[in-house]
Amino acid sequence: MSYLLLVLEPQGQRAERNTTEARDAYASMQAYADGLQARGILRAYSSLRNDAEGQRLQIRGGKRTVHDGPFTEAGEMIGGFFLVDCATREQALELAAMCPAAQWATLEVRETGPCHLG
Amino acid sequence: MTATDTHRSIEAVWKIEAPRLIAALARMLHDVGQAEDLLQEALLVALERWPRDGVPDNPGAWLMTTAKRRAIDTLRHRQMRDSKRPALEYELENGPMAPAPDQAEMLDDDIGDDLLRLIFTACHPALGRDMQVALTLRMLGGLTTREISRAFLVPEATVAQRIVRAKRMLAEKQVPFSVPRGEDLAPRLASVLEVIYLIFNEGYTATAGDDWARPDLCEEALRLGRILAELAADEAEVHGLVALMEIQASRLHSRSRADGTPILLLEQDRTRWDRLLIQRGFAALVRAQKLGGADGNYALQAAIAACHARALRADDTDWSSIASLYARLAAVTPSPVVELNRAVAVSMATGPAAGLAMVDELCREGTLARYHLLASVRGDLLFKLGRRAEARAEFEHAATLTGNTRESTLLRQRAAACAP
Numbered sequence: 001m002s003y004l005l006l007v008l009e010p011q012g013q014r015a016e017r018n019t020t021e022a023r024d025a026y027a028s029m030q031a032y033a034d035g036l037q038a039r040g041i042l043r044a045y046s047s048l049r050n051d052a053e054g055q056r057l058q059i060r061g062g063k064r065t066v067h068d069g070p071f072t073e074a075g076e077m078i079g080g081f082f083l084v085d086c087a088t089r090e091q092a093l094e095l096a097a098m099c100p101a102a103q104w105a106t107l108e109v110r111e112t113g114p115c116h117l118g
Numbered sequence: 119m120t121a122t123d124t125h126r127s128i129e130a131v132w133k134i135e136a137p138r139l140i141a142a143l144a145r146m147l148h149d150v151g152q153a154e155d156l157l158q159e160a161l162l163v164a165l166e167r168w169p170r171d172g173v174p175d176n177p178g179a180w181l182m183t184t185a186k187r188r189a190i191d192t193l194r195h196r197q198m199r200d201s202k203r204p205a206l207e208y209e210l211e212n213g214p215m216a217p218a219p220d221q222a223e224m225l226d227d228d229i230g231d232d233l234l235r236l237i238f239t240a241c242h243p244a245l246g247r248d249m250q251v252a253l254t255l256r257m258l259g260g261l262t263t264r265e266i267s268r269a270f271l272v273p274e275a276t277v278a279q280r281i282v283r284a285k286r287m288l289a290e291k292q293v294p295f296s297v298p299r300g301e302d303l304a305p306r307l308a309s310v311l312e313v314i315y316l317i318f319n320e321g322y323t324a325t326a327g328d329d330w331a332r333p334d335l336c337e338e339a340l341r342l343g344r345i346l347a348e349l350a351a352d353e354a355e356v357h358g359l360v361a362l363m364e365i366q367a368s369r370l371h372s373r374s375r376a377d378g379t380p381i382l383l384l385e386q387d388r389t390r391w392d393r394l395l396i397q398r399g400f401a402a403l404v405r406a407q408k409l410g411g412a413d414g415n416y417a418l419q420a421a422i423a424a425c426h427a428r429a430l431r432a433d434d435t436d437w438s439s440i441a442s443l444y445a446r447l448a449a450v451t452p453s454p455v456v457e458l459n460r461a462v463a464v465s466m467a468t469g470p471a472a473g474l475a476m477v478d479e480l481c482r483e484g485t486l487a488r489y490h491l492l493a494s495v496r497g498d499l500l501f502k503l504g505r506r507a508e509a510r511a512e513f514e515h516a517a518t519l520t521g522n523t524r525e526s527t528l529l530r531q532r533a534a535a536c537a538p
Contacts, residue, residue, distance in 0.1 A: 001337075038233075039134070040344035043394060083394075085337055090130035094177075098134075 002043060002085055003092035006108040007101045009079035011072055014050060028100040029080070036084060036095070047080035079105060083112075121169040128164055128173070135178040136260035141232035143185055144295050150239050151285030152192065153185075154257055160184040233258075234349040235295050237342070241310040244291045249284035250313045252277055258345075259338045269335050270320065307350070311359050311416065314342050318363050322370070336367055347402065354411020357402045361420035364399030365427050368392040379524065384432040396427045418447040437467035454485045462495060470502040490519035494529060501536060510536035 017025065029047065036042035054069040071077065079101070086092050089111065096107040136157065143153035160181045174180040240253040255261045255269075263281065267274040287293075298306040321335030343360040350356050372390035374380050403424055406417040422443045429435040444460035457480055465473025477496045486492040497512030513533035517526045 038345065038348055039138075040341035040348070043398070085341065087133065087334060087337070088126075088130060090126040091133055094127060094130040094134055 001087060002083060002112040003089070003095075004110045004112060005082040005084060005092070005096050005099065006078055006110065007047075007080045007099070008076045008106040008108055009101075010076055010105065011070065011074075013104065014079075025100070025104070032099055033082065035098070036082065041085045041095075043083040043085055045080070045082040048078060051077040076106065124169040124173060125165070127177075128161070128168055131173075131177040131181070132161060133260040135181060137233060137236065137258045139178065139182050139185065140257050141236040142182065143189060144236060144239070145232050146186075147189055147192075148295055149289060150236065150257070150293075150295060151289055153189075154285070156185045156188045156192065157181065159188055231297075231349050233345060234297050237310055237346060237349075238297055238306055239288065239293060239295055241306075241313045242288065242293050243306070243309055244287055244293055245284050247313070247316070249280050249287070250309075251317060252280040253284045254313055254342070255317065255338065256281055258342055261338070269332065307353060307355070310346065311355060314339050314346070315359060315363070315416075317342070318366075322366060333370055336363075336370060339363060340367055347405075352409065354406045354409035355414045355416050357406035357409065358411055358414045358417030358420050361399045361402035361406060362416050362423055364395045364402060365420060365423040368395035368399065368427065383426060384435075388430060388432070391427065399427065400424060413446060413450055415447070415451050418443055418450065422447070435466070437463050441467050454480055454483065455489075458486065458489075458492060458495060465499055465502075470499040474499040474503065488519060490516045490525070490529070493519060497529075497532065501532075506536045506538060 014022065026047070033042060033045050036045070051069040051071055054071070056067045056069070056071065058065050069077075082095075082099070084092065084095055086095065089109070092109050092111070096102060096109050099107055101107065140150070140153050140157055143157060144150045147153050147156075163184055164177075164181060168174070168177075236257060237254070240257055241250045245253065251270075252266055255266050256263070261269075263278045264274050267277045270277070297303075318336055318339035321332045321337075321339065340360075340363050343356070343363050347356050347360045368391045369383075369386060371392070372381065372386045372388075399420065403417065403420045406412070406414060406420070411417050412421075422440055425436050425440045425443070441460060441463035444456060444463050448456045448460060457476065461473045461476035461480070464476060474496070477492065477499060480486055480492060481496070493512045493516035497509045497516060500506075500509035500512060510533045513529050513536065517529035517533065520526050520529065
């Protein structure tokens with residue numbers, strides 16, 4: 001079973017960190033990823049650049065619209081993800097609890113699976 | 119959090135943390151069995167306290183501290199009989215001292231790590247294969263005796279007994295908690311890889327049994343393989359095995375119908391293959407090849423699996439590459455079954471006549487006389503060559519050789535279809 005752990009960061013949090021704090025946060029997340037890797041359960045992971053550099057795209061009635069970030073209406077942005085293999089939702093939650101970002105952001109735990117099932 | 123939630127959390131923490139904790143305790147105690155026992159005791163304490171006091175902030179560290187305290191008690195008891203233990207106790211209280219001579223040696227090891235030692239100990243040749251498998255799943259997978267018994271369709275008592283006997287044997291034979299070195303490494307590593315692949319295949323090839331438990335075995339084996347690949351990163355065959363398992367696992371969900379009937383490789387819906395696992399498999403295969411292991415047993419099987427994975431439609435399969443990979447595999451691990459597979463690949467690449475010549479050679483050789491797939495493949499090739507009466511006889515013969523009812527029915531249907 002695969003679960004996606006999404007890191008939801010408060011908008012603007014990255015800008016509040018000084019260089020040392022930012023590096024420490026990054027290093028602790030890298031160590032977390034290494035730990036998952038060492039357990040053999042990490043399928044894929046990455047941090048993401050600021051959503052100010054992102055775009056949102058839609059096609060409606062053949063017409064394409066692209067909106068530039070940041071997407072402030074949500075109040076938070078997706079800052080990174082970990083795709084992990086584990087047998088149960090409880091294990092996925094425990095893995096999320098071990099993530100350093102749980103201390104400063106929100107971890108959203110989502111099971112992978114067909115979307116037509118609702 | 120309700121008590122049930124807490125129990126689920128404890129179980130989850132256990133699966134995640136147990137291997138690491140057992141490995142660390144085993145290094146301190148120089149005794150894998152005792153390390154596991156102490157950690158089990160710590161688990162019982164957690165089951166009693168956490169529902170009442172809440173799950174601690176760092177559950178792994180909590181379990182470790184509790185188990186360590188018990189380890190110190192145990193050592194005090196030991197010490198009353200044996201006065202040579204003070205150093206060990208100091209280590210437990212204060213963390214490792216300056217490396218002892220044997221540990222200093224281990225630091226030179228490219229792959230000197232607690233988990234790695236645990237894998238090698240669980241798969242020690244002093245133990246029978248059944249015991250190696252049970253111990254590996256228990257200590258490196260954090261599986262309960264009940265889960266192992268469900269996965270292997272054997273009684274729980276049998277699994278429990280295997281584990282008890284395995285621990286006793288490790289203690290009696292004074293198997294060191296270490297990673298083999300020098301010329302010992304290759305055969306010991308081969309044994310570890312065999313155990314992991316056996317666990318994978320148990321999950322992969324079974325068509326009967328509990329749906330839930332069996333694919334879990336594949337994931338468990340894959341996880342163990344990935345761990346090993348991190349720890350023994352220089353060993354080509356480890357990457358070969360991981361590549362093979364990743365690519366095979368990519369087909370896990372397209373291999374059977376909803377009712378459980380198997381779907382053959384060439385008839386599977388390839389859009390359902392897990393592309394991420396395939397990519398991981400390719401990457402692992404490249405690692406194996408770069409380390410000079412292109413002709414390893416697992417790497418070659420992985421390369422064959424990769425040929426299938428690359429073909430987006432069954433018709434696109436590069437059969438001549440597969441045929442030459444089977445030829446290389448036959449050179450490394452000569453076996454009539456590999457020859458039979460090669461014959462199939464050759465027939466797909468260059469036509470049924472060439473394949474039939476190879477199959478006839480295998481029939482003369484005789485080892486596979488009772489193997490239903492030999493007769494079934496021969497029947498298929500004869501059918502393609504239009505020799506229907508002979509094909510029918512082969513399919514009927516094959517049907518009598520298989521113990522699997524479903525397969526037997528299929529073969530009789532094919533025999534019937536040979537009628538002019």
